[in-house]
Amino acid sequence: MENSYHEIFLAESQEYLNTISQCLVKIEESPHDLESLNEIFRAIHTLKGMSATMGFEKLTQLSHHMEDLLDALRSQKIKANSEIIDTLFSCLDILEALIEGVKAKKKSSVDINPSLEALQKFFAPAVKTDEFTELSLEAAEFSDSEYTLFKEKKAQGKEVYKIKINLNKDCAMKQVRAFLVLTNLERVGEVLKYIPSVEDLKEGRFGFSFIVVLVTKENMEAVQNGLLSITEVSSVEIKSLVESLEKQAAPRAALPSYIKKIQSMRIPVERLDKIMNLMGELAIAKIRLLQIVGHEKYKPLEEVAFAVDRLITALQDEVMQTRLLPISYVLDTFPRITRDLAKGQNKQIELEIIGSEIELDRTILDELGDPLIHLLRNAIDHGIESPAKRKQLKKNQKGKIFIKVVRQKGHISIEVSDDGRGIDFESVAQSAAQKGMISKEEAVALSKNKSGMLNLLTSPGFSTSDKVSEISGRGVGLDVVKLKMEALGGGLDFDSIPEEGTSFFLTLPLTLAIIKAMLVRVRSEIFAVPLMSIRETLKIEEDEIKLIKSFEVIRLREEIIPIIRLDHKLELLDLKINLKDEQEQEEKLSIVIIEYGEKSVGLMVNQVLGEQDIVVKPLGSMVKRIRGIAGATILGDGRVALILDIMTLM
Amino acid sequence: MERIMVVDDAVFMRHMLKKILSGAGFEICGEATNAKEAVEKYKILKPDLVTMDIVMPMMEELDGIGAVREITKFDPNAKVLIISVMTQQSLVVEALQAGAKDVVPKPIKADQVVEAVNKILKK
Incomplete structure (x- = not known):
C-alpha cells in the first residue's frame, strides 16, 4: 500500500480509538445509552473495514469480534455488564498496541488470542439463516x-x-x-x-x-x-393464482446522531510560533510608525498609519486565536482515568465536565495536564469515600466529581470539586505536626486558617495518604500543582467542608505570549517585570534600609522584606554610573515588591517607567539558562528589554 | 465518460472509492465530506452519479438520508448509490425510500461497486 494511505489510516484510526474509549465510558455509566452503542459500533466497524482494506489481519480479526459483541449489545441480545465493559477496554488497549505496531511499521508481536477468547465468552451465536x-x-x-x-x-x-x-x-x-x-x-x-x-x-x-x-x-x-x-x-x-390488506409503514428507525467531527486543518505548531513571532515584530514596527507620523512633516501619512494600526491590532487578535485549543484536549482522557482509578479502588464515581470547549493557549495547555490529573486523582484517592462509607453517611453511593471551566475576563478559571469527605483541617495539621513540619502551636492555629492550610497542603512532601496509586507514582503533588500554576502566572485556591466535599480553584491567564509588564530602568538598561508577580511599588529613603546580619531589608507595614539590588544581582557593576550615587541625588529609592509563593522581595531599581503589554520572545539556546532572565522583548523604540524571571531571581 | 461524485466522511473511504471508480474508467468530478457539502456540490457539479456514505455526522440538521432527499428533490433523475455497512439496513431502506437507487455494502469490493454503478447508469 502506498504511504499516503498509511498516514491516513493512522490518523483516522486514532480518531476512532478515541471515540470508542469515550463511548465505552458512557456505556458503563448507562448501559442502555443506545446512541453511544451505535456510535461505538460505527467506529469499530469502520476501523475493521479500514484494517481489512489495508490487510492488517490481527486488527481486522479483533475489531470484527468486538463488533460482533457490540452488535449483540446494541440489539439488546446481551446486556452490558462491567465484565463486558472491562473486556472491551482491554481489547481497546490491544487495538491501540496493534496500531502502534502499524505506526512503527513493524510486524506486531501482540497476541490477540486471549482477547478473542475473552470476547467469545459473551458472544451469543446470532440467529442463523x-x-x-x-x-x-x-x-x-x-x-x-x-x-x-x-x-x-x-x-x-x-x-x-x-x-x-x-x-x-x-x-x-x-x-x-x-x-x-x-x-x-x-x-x-x-x-x-x-x-x-x-x-x-x-x-x-x-x-x-x-x-x-x-x-x-x-x-x-x-x-x-x-x-x-x-x-x-x-x-x-x-x-x-385463480382465486386483507393492510399496508403498514415500516417502523422508522430513529436516526442515531453522531458526535461532530472537528473539521479543521493541521498546521505545525512551529509555524504558528513563527507567525506569532512575526506578529510581535509587526506590532512593534507599528508602534514606531505611529511615533514617526506624530511629526508635522509626515502629517499626510497619519490616516494610513491609523488604518495600519487598526488592521494590525485585529490581525494580532486573530493570530492569538490560532494558538488556542479547547481544553478538551486535556480533559477528554479524564473519564477513562476516573473509571480506571475508581475501579481499582472499588469506588463508584461519576465525572461531570462543563466547559471543555473553552480555549486556551497551547503552551498553557501543555503544562496543565499534570496538575489537573493530580487534582482529579486526589479527589478520587482522598476525596470520594467507599460506597459503603457513603451509604452510612446517607450520601449517594456514587460519588461525584465535577470539573468546571469558565472563561472570565482575561482569565480562565477551572474548578475541580468532589462531594467526598472534605479536608479535615485539624487532622491535617496534626499529621503535619507529627511529621515535624510544623510545631504543635502552629498546628492549632492552622486548623482555623484556610490560607495557612493551603500553604501546608502545598508544601513539598506533604501527603495524608500512605498509599501510592498508579498515577501518584508520577510524583506530582499539590506542591507541584501550586508551583506550576504560579509559573504559568496563575493561582491555586481551595474550599472544603468536612463530610461535604472539596473544591480546588485554578486561575490561569489566556496566553503567555503577550503579557502585561512593568518596565523598570536599572542604570542604563531597561527590564520588564511581569505584572502578575508585582505586589506593589514604592519609594523609600536610603536610611529605611536596615541590615539583618548581612542582608539588606526594609520594613513595610510590620513585614520584613529583603532587598535585592538589581544592578548587583545582574552584575551590571562595570557600568560607569553607580546606582547608589544616582539614587542619592534623587533622594528616594524605587523599590518594586515582587511576590513568589509566600516570599516577597523588593527589587531596587533606578526608575519605574510604567506598565505596558509586551510580546514575550524566547531567548536563543546560548543564553537560555542565564538565571534571572526569562526572555526578551522589543520596545516601541526598537530597544531590547530583558524580562526578569522572578522565580530564579529569588 | 460518466462523472461521479464521491461522498464519505472518511478520507480513507474516499481514496478507495476514487481509485476503484477512476480505475473502471469513470471521471471523479468531485467529492464531499458531509451531507450539506454533498447537496451543495451536487447542485453545481450535476454529476451522473453520486456514491453516498449513509452514516455521516449531522451537518446543519442534514444527514446522509437528508442529502439523498435534497438531491432527489433538486433533480428527480439523480442517481445515488448508497455505500453502507451491512448492519445499517434500516437506514439504507430509508435512503432508498428517499430516492437512492441501489446499495453496496461496506467493506467495499471493487467489482461490486463497479457493477452497481454500471447497473444504475444503464437504467
Missing part, C-alpha cells in the same frame, strides 16, 4: 377470506400471481433487497399477502427467499424481469 424453514411456492396456504379477496380482484379483470423471490445465498443485505423487491412490486400492482409477514421482511427476518401474492395488470414475464433486475435477486418463481 438456516434456522428459517425453506419456503415452497406450492405449499403456500391461504385462508378462506384471503381466497375471497383474491377472487374479487380477479373479477375486476386483474391478474393474481403468487411469486417466490430467491436471493443470492451470500446476500449481504437481505432487508434492503426485500425492500427493493417490495417497492418494485408496489410499482406494478398491489401486494395482498406476504410470507413471512411484511414486518419480518422489512426487518430481514427470513431465509434467502420469500413469497408474495401480487395483484397487477402487468403480464407474468414483465413482473419477473422487473424483479430479476434487482441486485442480488438470483431467481424468481411465478405462478398465476
Whole structure:
C-alpha cells in the first residue's frame, strides 16, 4: 500500500480509538445509552473495514469480534455488564498496541488470542439463516377470506400471481433487497399477502427467499424481469393464482446522531510560533510608525498609519486565536482515568465536565495536564469515600466529581470539586505536626486558617495518604500543582467542608505570549517585570534600609522584606554610573515588591517607567539558562528589554 | 465518460472509492465530506452519479438520508448509490425510500461497486 494511505489510516484510526474509549465510558455509566452503542459500533466497524482494506489481519480479526459483541449489545441480545465493559477496554488497549505496531511499521508481536477468547465468552451465536424453514411456492396456504379477496380482484379483470423471490445465498443485505423487491412490486400492482409477514421482511427476518401474492395488470414475464433486475435477486418463481390488506409503514428507525467531527486543518505548531513571532515584530514596527507620523512633516501619512494600526491590532487578535485549543484536549482522557482509578479502588464515581470547549493557549495547555490529573486523582484517592462509607453517611453511593471551566475576563478559571469527605483541617495539621513540619502551636492555629492550610497542603512532601496509586507514582503533588500554576502566572485556591466535599480553584491567564509588564530602568538598561508577580511599588529613603546580619531589608507595614539590588544581582557593576550615587541625588529609592509563593522581595531599581503589554520572545539556546532572565522583548523604540524571571531571581 | 461524485466522511473511504471508480474508467468530478457539502456540490457539479456514505455526522440538521432527499428533490433523475455497512439496513431502506437507487455494502469490493454503478447508469 502506498504511504499516503498509511498516514491516513493512522490518523483516522486514532480518531476512532478515541471515540470508542469515550463511548465505552458512557456505556458503563448507562448501559442502555443506545446512541453511544451505535456510535461505538460505527467506529469499530469502520476501523475493521479500514484494517481489512489495508490487510492488517490481527486488527481486522479483533475489531470484527468486538463488533460482533457490540452488535449483540446494541440489539439488546446481551446486556452490558462491567465484565463486558472491562473486556472491551482491554481489547481497546490491544487495538491501540496493534496500531502502534502499524505506526512503527513493524510486524506486531501482540497476541490477540486471549482477547478473542475473552470476547467469545459473551458472544451469543446470532440467529442463523438456516434456522428459517425453506419456503415452497406450492405449499403456500391461504385462508378462506384471503381466497375471497383474491377472487374479487380477479373479477375486476386483474391478474393474481403468487411469486417466490430467491436471493443470492451470500446476500449481504437481505432487508434492503426485500425492500427493493417490495417497492418494485408496489410499482406494478398491489401486494395482498406476504410470507413471512411484511414486518419480518422489512426487518430481514427470513431465509434467502420469500413469497408474495401480487395483484397487477402487468403480464407474468414483465413482473419477473422487473424483479430479476434487482441486485442480488438470483431467481424468481411465478405462478398465476385463480382465486386483507393492510399496508403498514415500516417502523422508522430513529436516526442515531453522531458526535461532530472537528473539521479543521493541521498546521505545525512551529509555524504558528513563527507567525506569532512575526506578529510581535509587526506590532512593534507599528508602534514606531505611529511615533514617526506624530511629526508635522509626515502629517499626510497619519490616516494610513491609523488604518495600519487598526488592521494590525485585529490581525494580532486573530493570530492569538490560532494558538488556542479547547481544553478538551486535556480533559477528554479524564473519564477513562476516573473509571480506571475508581475501579481499582472499588469506588463508584461519576465525572461531570462543563466547559471543555473553552480555549486556551497551547503552551498553557501543555503544562496543565499534570496538575489537573493530580487534582482529579486526589479527589478520587482522598476525596470520594467507599460506597459503603457513603451509604452510612446517607450520601449517594456514587460519588461525584465535577470539573468546571469558565472563561472570565482575561482569565480562565477551572474548578475541580468532589462531594467526598472534605479536608479535615485539624487532622491535617496534626499529621503535619507529627511529621515535624510544623510545631504543635502552629498546628492549632492552622486548623482555623484556610490560607495557612493551603500553604501546608502545598508544601513539598506533604501527603495524608500512605498509599501510592498508579498515577501518584508520577510524583506530582499539590506542591507541584501550586508551583506550576504560579509559573504559568496563575493561582491555586481551595474550599472544603468536612463530610461535604472539596473544591480546588485554578486561575490561569489566556496566553503567555503577550503579557502585561512593568518596565523598570536599572542604570542604563531597561527590564520588564511581569505584572502578575508585582505586589506593589514604592519609594523609600536610603536610611529605611536596615541590615539583618548581612542582608539588606526594609520594613513595610510590620513585614520584613529583603532587598535585592538589581544592578548587583545582574552584575551590571562595570557600568560607569553607580546606582547608589544616582539614587542619592534623587533622594528616594524605587523599590518594586515582587511576590513568589509566600516570599516577597523588593527589587531596587533606578526608575519605574510604567506598565505596558509586551510580546514575550524566547531567548536563543546560548543564553537560555542565564538565571534571572526569562526572555526578551522589543520596545516601541526598537530597544531590547530583558524580562526578569522572578522565580530564579529569588 | 460518466462523472461521479464521491461522498464519505472518511478520507480513507474516499481514496478507495476514487481509485476503484477512476480505475473502471469513470471521471471523479468531485467529492464531499458531509451531507450539506454533498447537496451543495451536487447542485453545481450535476454529476451522473453520486456514491453516498449513509452514516455521516449531522451537518446543519442534514444527514446522509437528508442529502439523498435534497438531491432527489433538486433533480428527480439523480442517481445515488448508497455505500453502507451491512448492519445499517434500516437506514439504507430509508435512503432508498428517499430516492437512492441501489446499495453496496461496506467493506467495499471493487467489482461490486463497479457493477452497481454500471447497473444504475444503464437504467
